[in-house]
Amino acid sequence: MTWVVRRMVIAPLLVVGMVLLWITLPLWLIAASAASPILPGRLRPLRIMWVAIVYLSCEALLLVVLFGLWIASGFGWKLRSPYFEGIHYDLVQGTMWVFFREARRVLRLRIETEGPAPDAHPGRPILVCCRHAGPGDSFVLIHTLMAWYDREPRVVLKDTLAWDPAIDVLLNRIPARFITPNPAEGARLEDQIAMLATDLDANDAFVIFPEGGNFTPGRRQRAIDRLRKLGMERMAQRAEQMIHVLAPRPGGFLAALDAAPEADVVLVAHTGLDHLVTVGDIWRELPMDKRIVMRWWQVPREEIPESREERIDWLFARWEQIDAWIEQNRPVDLTGRS
Template identity: 75%
Template sequence: MLTRVVRRVVIAPAVVLLAVLMWITLPLWLLGAAALSPLLPGRWRALRLAWIFVVYLTMEAVVLAVLLGLWLASGFGRRIRSPYYEGIHYDLVQGVMWVFFREAKRVLKLTILTDGPSPDAHPGVPILVACRHAGPGDSFTLIHALMHWYRREPRVVLKDTLAWDPVIDVLLRRIPASFISPDPAEGDDLESKIALLASGLDADDAFVIFPEGGNFTPERRQRAIDKLHRLGLDKMAARAEAMTNVLAPRPGGFIAALDAAPEADVVLVAHTGLDHLLTVGDIWRELPMDKRIVMRWWQVSRDEIPESREERIEWLFGWWEHIDAWIEDYDGHPT
């Protein structure tokens, strides 16, 4: 509770103040970035990234002001979670995503491609979206795709550390979303949170989960393999060792969502273009200049998904092996 007060009372006003100061001193920042650009790899790298930071910080400040206005208009928050205001907040998310990705694609020369059948191959049913997690920005790219290209209203499970961004903190507490801690001590409570969020999906909803539990790194991959060995799941550990591009999925949350939404189809999502960015140096050298992000979708009808827990774990591992093979093949033969 104390950390939420700090985010709302200290960090959010600080972001608005920083945005104002940035615009007051903007010519100096742009001149400095332009002067640095010839010294850095890439075409106008510093200047282009500086402009994206300006756009991001400006949007943060503007959205915080809009969110405050909506809170006041809703009777000091009394009606803020009503269907009417929920729809307004989803529209706000969609608008923010549209502006930011439009600028990112224009300034940073990003290209986002989708491969495979549309997730709406079976319209009129909710979907559970299980996505590979690797590199910065993949969750935002996925939400952008779901809202703009597939007209879905996402319900997202995300780490509680992301709540330190004041817009994410405020906005995602007004629409269906769940901040969870990766701390395994949460145990069943974590799965109950996921099940609650996945309940009551309608035909326009998309429940989003990242079964790996975190971005791919070699260290996390090895820890996941070691954990399977400690649990006596040596066959699963061997399968996880054979997957070199993804982490072994954690099935508990995904299965809880399946049980809570028995009418939903499942969409599996792989992507490439944002991976191999493991350190700050990697991000500075490669992200996100002149990148092509490819997202591959597979939709599985509910009647094709096994019923028992053991069969579902096997099914999920099989799909993660398929995703690993797709990434390996695509990275070796990009088109």
């Protein structure tokens, strides 16, 4: 029944709220301008308020367009057709382009990409494995994946994100899975992941975060303790040596590999958002004035081991490589502050 609350209550309230916000915008601008000299950071309230308004406006407009597409598709009859699926991917890319354009301009946020050219191995689908750290890194990843790699992503993400009404509606119309990370239901979750990774086209990208959650020191220690509890002392020792990432949970990645035997693997590391853990961290850093660097490694399928144990060891080795790269590429503050 939660979907009823999301679709019938939260979504309409968001649209109505944005209409009221734009009507009362002069009052918000006056309040933010008055607070700017008091709070640290150059025009911090105004800049943050504008980015928030852009994001929420994109969400509200997207919900209206999605409702119109539902009607145009025969009240949902043709929503899963290739034609309407393509329209929804275009909506994702267009919305991301608008939001990140404003984020770059207003927050002085720079996103730089390093790695192989997008056509390094044309004609193959890819399995994208990304570290998970910092607010919004999944949005940065999807935006870069669509803009730079020109791929249509299939995403595995936490079910809590379904409470965002636009994400809820949109990702229920294109290939995606909302899951609840739970070790007790590992087999069922792996089956869901395998279904999503099946029949990937040459322009598809299956996206997964093997760590299962955003990096925090507490989660890192719990991941190490979990490995020891499972009797995997060698892996626990390797996880202790990785200080910037969580020990990867290989089940979902292995399921995707088996379901997509033709796909290459792309690993993604990033810096710039990983030190933002608490709400206080985010408030202190915004406006960010930061450079986010994303490093991509594309591994041909022929280089992926065949056995399960070798694949787990390979994944840990790659995560150790990501950890080392992060250590060598700490976030850069564009304001010159340390």
